Amino acid sequence: MEILTVHQKGKSQIKSKNRLKIFSLILRSGGISRIELGKSLHLSPASVTRAVEELVQAGLVYEEKKEITFVGRRPVLLNVRKNSCYSMGINISRRSLSLCIQNLQDEVIYEVKGNIWEVESAEDLLRVLHQFINEAIAKSGISTEKYISVGIAIRGVVNRQKGTVIYSQKTQEVIPIVDSVKKIFECAVFLENNVDMDLKYVYARAFPYTDELVYVFVDESVGGGMISGRQMIRGESNMAARFAHLLVEPEGRICSCGQKGHLESYMARSVMEEEYRKRSGQKEVSLNYICAQAQAGEKIAMAVLKEGLEKLAIALSQVVVLFNPGVIVLCGDIFEQYPQSVDFLRKSVETLISIPELLHFNWRVRIQKEIKPEQNMAKLALEYLLEQ
Ligand SMILES: [Zn+2]
Structure with missing residues (x-):
């Protein structure tokens, strides 16, 4: 959508910025007059008229019909056409890729999810991504010029400025995904780490009054993020809050990073599944099965989960001492499938x-069913665009 692109230099930049601001305000207002637009944005009537005219001609904005009432004529209200342009949201985890297309009122027009378990190299990842897009x-029939923003949330180490990601810890390839x-x-195409993105979403929607928040995500590894003073802590190299590599057992098991005794080598899904297999002699086990067994009081399952959770407690107690949070949000199958784990963690x-x-904080579990990362990313991309 060329008309909403902010051009780089000189007068055209000011013009396109004004246009974007006006469009943004019309979208958020749900109906606003030209006079109110001018007042809110401190723009002259001429600038407003010119920008609105361009938006109307591009088919993004329309004028509500004048109604003649007994108290006089209502001012003409401007509204956006909800299907005039779209935002695409993409979420790429270790196992799957999900994609959605949403209109300006966040209605989902198209969505798809697929398995990408085998994908490792940059070449494969970009090929699969292009295929999905x-x-x-x-299939949606919405051609490329109709998109106003695209947001990609992805696992791994994200460099938002350069638009790159290190997706695979094994290959350490830097993938120029935005380009x-x-x-x-x-x-505009925006890139976020998927845990950061979820953290932003959690924070903005669920805990608007908490300044200090720790978010822990447990799955194939242990990810997370921290918010302090309403700002996300990203770190110098976008590497803050890599909980997976907190030391929990000196001289302990070998971690995927090569060091010994890190949290990941005790708490990752596959590690707990392997432990259970070894001790029970069973071949096919999933974490959900272990959780169900533990719920039923089976000893091996309870012991395996407890060992992982003990290490997580050690890591989190360090985080609490360093960071003094108001809320710790836990996300992961283990907390949902085995609710006793939260109580155990708290006590530990x-x-x-x-x-x-330091213990005045609250524990919360984020229910994953409620998370639609691709939809959140589509919304976030639109927000980013309109904030520019
Ligand atoms: Zn490590």
Whole structure:
């Protein structure tokens, strides 16, 4: 959508910025007059008229019909056409890729999810991504010039400025994902780490009054994020809050990073499944099965989960001491399938910390069913665009 692109230099930049601001305000207002627009944005009537005219001509904005009432004529209200342009959201985890297309009122027009378990190299990842995008464009019938923003949330180490990601810990390849996707679209493309993105979403929607928040995500590894003073802590190299590599057992098991005794080598899904297999002699086990067994009081399952959770408690007690959070949000199958784990974690952390002021935080579990990361990313991309 060329008309909403902010051009780089000189007068045209000011013009396109005004246009974007006006469009953004019309979208958020749900109906607003030209006079109110001018007042809210401190723009002259002439600038407002010119920008609105361009938006109307591009088919993004329409004027509500004048109604003649007994008290006089209502001012003409401007509204956006909800299907005049779209935002695409993509979420790429270790195992799957999900994609959606949403209109300006966040209604989902198209969605798809697929398995990408085998994907490892940059070449494969970009090929699969292009495949999903091209198929979505073809099947939805919404052609590339109709997109106003594209948001990609992905696992791994994200560099938002450069638009790159290190997706695979094994290959350590730096993947230029934004440049690659920009070959398809003319619009703005935004990149986020998927845990950061979820953290932002959790924070903004669920805990608007908490300044200090720790978010822990347990699955194939242990990810997370922290918010302090309403800002996300990203770190110098976008590497803050890599909980997976906190030391929990000196001289312990070998971690995927090569060091010994890190949290990941005790708490990752596959590690707990392997432990259970070894001790029970069973071949096919999933974490959900272990959780169900533990719920039923089976000893091996309870022991395996407890060992992982003990290590998580050690890691979290360090985080609490360093960071003094108001809320710890836990996300992962283990917390949902085995609710006793949260209570166990709380008690363990309490025995590890003896400064009562540090224990004034709340525990929360984020239910994954409620998370639609691709939809959140589509919304976030639109927000980013309109904030520019
Ligand atoms: Zn490690």
